[in-house]
Amino acid sequence: MSxxxxxxxxxxxxxxxxxxxxxxxxxxxxxxxxxxxxxxxVITGYELEQRKRMLQVMRAPGDLNxxxxxxxxxxxxxxxxxxxxxxxxxxxxxxxxxxxxASRASLTREQFTQALAQAxxxxxxxxxxxxxxxxxxxxxxxxxxxRASVSDEEVDRAxxxxxxxxxxxxxxxxxxxxxxxGQEEVVRERAERIAQLDDTGAFSAQARRFSAxxxxxxxxxxxxxSLSELxxxxxxxxxxxxxxxxxxxxxxxxxxxxxxxxxxxxxxxQSPPTAAVEYAAYYIPGGRTPENLAxxxxxxxxxxxxxxxxxxxxxxxxxxxDRGTLPVNEIPTDIxxxxxxxxxxxxxxxxxxxxxxxxxxxxxxxxxAGIAKDEGPDREQVFGxxxxxxxxxxxxxxxxxxxxxxxxxNQ
Numbered sequence: 001m002s003x004x005x006x007x008x009x010x011x012x013x014x015x016x017x018x019x020x021x022x023x024x025x026x027x028x029x030x031x032x033x034x035x036x037x038x039x040x041x042v043i044t045g046y047e048l049e050q051r052k053r054m055l056q057v058m059r060a061p062g063d064l065n066x067x068x069x070x071x072x073x074x075x076x077x078x079x080x081x082x083x084x085x086x087x088x089x090x091x092x093x094x095x096x097x098x099x100x101x102a103s104r105a106s107l108t109r110e111q112f113t114q115a116l117a118q119a120x121x122x123x124x125x126x127x128x129x130x131x132x133x134x135x136x137x138x139x140x141x142x143x144x145x146x147r148a149s150v151s152d153e154e155v156d157r158a159x160x161x162x163x164x165x166x167x168x169x170x171x172x173x174x175x176x177x178x179x180x181x182g183q184e185e186v187v188r189e190r191a192e193r194i195a196q197l198d199d200t201g202a203f204s205a206q207a208r209r210f211s212a213x214x215x216x217x218x219x220x221x222x223x224x225x226s227l228s229e230l231x232x233x234x235x236x237x238x239x240x241x242x243x244x245x246x247x248x249x250x251x252x253x254x255x256x257x258x259x260x261x262x263x264x265x266x267x268x269x270q271s272p273p274t275a276a277v278e279y280a281a282y283y284i285p286g287g288r289t290p291e292n293l294a295x296x297x298x299x300x301x302x303x304x305x306x307x308x309x310x311x312x313x314x315x316x317x318x319x320x321x322d323r324g325t326l327p328v329n330e331i332p333t334d335i336x337x338x339x340x341x342x343x344x345x346x347x348x349x350x351x352x353x354x355x356x357x358x359x360x361x362x363x364x365x366x367x368x369a370g371i372a373k374d375e376g377p378d379r380e381q382v383f384g385x386x387x388x389x390x391x392x393x394x395x396x397x398x399x400x401x402x403x404x405x406x407x408x409x410n411q
Contacts, residue, residue: 191249231336
């Protein structure tokens with residue numbers, strides 16, 4: 001699916017209330033007028049309003065007008081690419097997809113559809129959302145499944161990491177470059193050039209110039225870290241690098257990331273497993289402006305724990321602050337990576353949402369340690385997980401390419 005959001009019955013109920021209270025219909029005369037044209041495919045004001053309402057129900061963060069618009073554009077590109085490849089999900093496959101999505105809120109398809117209807121969301125809107133997701137998933141499997149190879153060594157190391165026994169440590173440098181609207185192609189081309197570097201000094205110079213992370217002042221250089229501390233999707237990428245080598249550009253939400261491996265070693269350090277991470281995200285509209293970064297720094301200076309952010313968000317719409325606890329494998333990769341660098345109470349301002357229009361102030365609340373099981377995780381499951389992560393990275397890059405090649409006209 002194109003929306004990465006955590007659904008529960010409680011949050012769904014709250015989202016319905018928010019949508020009912022805040023949703024404002026588009027003027028009748030403009031409901032079916034084009035608002036965006038994507039490769040000669042029209043997106044109407046009605047579709048935009050419907051997607052926005054659905055996002056309100058799902059309690060999606062950020063500027064929902066922008067999020068809805070970007071999602072609809074991506075859905076048009078996904079559907080067009082699938083059609084060009086001869087892929088068209090059957091009605092049964094779409095119904096199965098609707099059922100699977102509804103189950104994330106512990107509801108049946110019928111119950112979920114009724115809940116959406118209470119907030120003014122048509123069933124066809126939900127069906128179109130799922131159709132785009134199912135079509136894309138089928139296309140991605142067809143196009144990339146054969147290219148997502150995983151070695152036995154990568155599986156071995158992943159198994160060690162999941163058991164909390166990995167003693168592999170890595171010395172990395174990072175560059176995370178924001179992709180403001182209209183500059184996507186410039187950032188992608190720059191990332192491709194940086195990916196060809198094999199000199200640590202040259203990479204550090206690029207980090208000082210372009211990176212948005214706190215490490216930019218140090219040339220992007222990070223201290224030694226256990227491999228198991230990195231988010232799961234990044235571990236096989238790092239393991240595939242030789243010292244001095246730079247990863248291929250990794251698309252994140254509103255940014256492009258690159259990593260250079262400076263050194264790798266097997267030491268005595270053994271990291272305890274982490275079962276879940278609690279974190280909070282405070283959303284500041286306007287993106288990475290100097291004013292917003294100064295505002296975020298001011299918030300960071302006067303807050304020491306996640307509870308303090310409730311005072312910061314007081315009197316504002318509830319969607320400006322998200323707080324929750326998720327298993328480590330369910331946290332979005334860019335958020336998981338930033339959290340892996342933080343201690344409880346520390347913040348990061350490296351990330352954005354809503355196509356760069358919303359700055360994320362991310363704070364780590366705490367980590368919950370897991371208990372190692374006598375029987376290790378299933379090898380086939382680990383292989384499948386690594387393979388799916390690789391396919392997902394290829395898919396994100398392909399969608400970025402489709403966007404770059406598309407003719408998108410805002411009306």
